[in-house]
Amino acid sequence: GKGGYDHYMLKEINEQPTALGRSVSGRTDSGGEEVDLDGFLPGSFDGIDRVHLVAMGTSYHAAMYAESLLARRGVPARAFMSSEYAGSTPPEEDGTLVIAISQSGETADTIAAVRAASAERTMVATNVVGSSLTRECDDTLLVRAGPEIGVAATKSFSAQVATLSLLAERIRRDAVGDPSPDAAAFLSALTRLPDQVRRVVESGAAERIADAFADSESYFFIGRGPGHAVALEGALKFKEITYEHAEGFTAAELKHGPLALVTEETPVFAVFNGGTDDTETLGNVKEIRARGGPVVAVAGGETSDLAETVDHVLSVPSTHPELAGVLANVQLQLVAYHAAKQRGRAIDKPRNLAKSVTV
Numbered sequence: 370g371k372g373g374y375d376h377y378m379l380k381e382i383n384e385q386p387t388a389l390g391r392s393v394s395g396r397t398d399s400g401g402e403e404v405d406l407d408g409f410l411p412g413s414f415d416g417i418d419r420v421h422l423v424a425m426g427t428s429y430h431a432a433m434y435a436e437s438l439l440a441r442r443g444v445p446a447r448a449f450m451s452s453e454y455a456g457s458t459p460p461e462e463d464g465t466l467v468i469a470i471s472q473s474g475e476t477a478d479t480i481a482a483v484r485a486a487s488a489e490r491t492m493v494a495t496n497v498v499g500s501s502l503t504r505e506c507d508d509t510l511l512v513r514a515g516p517e518i519g520v521a522a523t524k525s526f527s528a529q530v531a532t533l534s535l536l537a538e539r540i541r542r543d544a545v546g547d548p549s550p551d552a553a554a555f556l557s558a559l560t561r562l563p564d565q566v567r568r569v570v571e572s573g574a575a576e577r578i579a580d581a582f583a584d585s586e587s588y589f590f591i592g593r594g595p596g597h598a599v600a601l602e603g604a605l606k607f608k609e610i611t612y613e614h615a616e617g618f619t620a621a622e623l624k625h626g627p628l629a630l631v632t633e634e635t636p637v638f639a640v641f642n643g644g645t646d647d648t649e650t651l652g653n654v655k656e657i658r659a660r661g662g663p664v665v666a667v668a669g670g671e672t673s674d675l676a677e678t679v680d681h682v683l684s685v686p687s688t689h690p691e692l693a694g695v696l697a698n699v700q701l702q703l704v705a706y707h708a709a710k711q712r713g714r715a716i717d718k719p720r721n722l723a724k725s726v727t728v
């Protein structure tokens with residue numbers, strides 16, 4: 370059952386600390402030394418020169434997130450929508466690892482991409498033991514989110530990013546030969562993430578933001594790096610359960626076209642990573658403010674400077690810049706949830722959608 374919550378989606382949003390704890394526990398230590406990913410012992414990824422990630426929907430956004438994590442660790446990586454993989458990908462070279470990401474393990478487009486792959490090695494990161502993709506791929510990595518009933522993927526995204534964070538660090542060690550320079554800080558931040566997510570779900574701030582912008586008809590989401598993946602995911606969640614127009618962009622993209630749509634009627638959610646790229650994102654936010662667009666910054670740490678520029682700050686606990694996106698995403702899940710609830714939408718079963726897209 371829904372365990373006392375109005376919807377499975379809200380229950381599953383609240384389960385994220387537990388889901389993340391399961392994804393991370395026993396797989397690394399707070400000292401950030403070890404990465405112990407089930408059967409993937411050190412050396413498992415020797416000879417891997419590049420990674421192709423294939424997925425759809427929310428899982429594609431996790432793939433984009435992982436692409437950024439791998440690339441920053443010196444492992445060339447590209448995320449593809451599964452449906453585009455066979456038709457528009459250069460032939461795989463030796464040393465390519467194809468990683469499918471799928472909550473259900475049953476997504477037809479992703480199964481087709483894996484079948485079309487000629488890579489020596491394929492693996493799937495999935496939530497479902499024994500699913501079709503586990504049979505199609507050479508290796509399986511479980512994301513351990515627990516059963517997800519709501520059509521809107523929530524805890525599976527967080528658990529995917531946590532699991533892929535560990536995988537990125539494992540692949541880096543094997544492919545490059547040493548831990549990434551920032552490994553200790555990154556992995557210890559990962560172990561703190563479950564508690565930080567708990568603080569976000571308990572804060573209640575997202576509901577007030579959803580109320581403040583209840584009358585808008587178009588919502589934009591921007592970010593860069595991992596924050597770009599989160600911007601796209603924030604927009605997907607918002608549109609699929611509120612039925613309002615929502616679009617995600619990379620922050621720099623706006624001035625190349627979409628800024629023409631920005632008015633006082635278009636709230637923009639800006640994801641800040643808490644790293645050096647925040648300065649550029651703040652520049653993009655000022656361009657939006659100059660056109661009268663209301664801006665909600667989703668940001669961690671010290672935000673008093675930011676608060677002078679934007680209309681609202683949805684704050685998250687401060688963490689490693691590569692993990693801030695997970696916390697921002699939880700805030701955006703909650704904004705979408707409350708916006709959909711105000712509109713009386715069928716949150717757990719949005720119109721026209723199915724949990725598992727097997728056609």
Ligand code: M6R
Binds near residue numbers: 426475521726
């Ligand atoms: O089961 P999968 O992760 O392969 O599903 C892929 C998408 O259909 C899925 O992520 C979808 O976009 C979400 N349910 C949207 O919230």
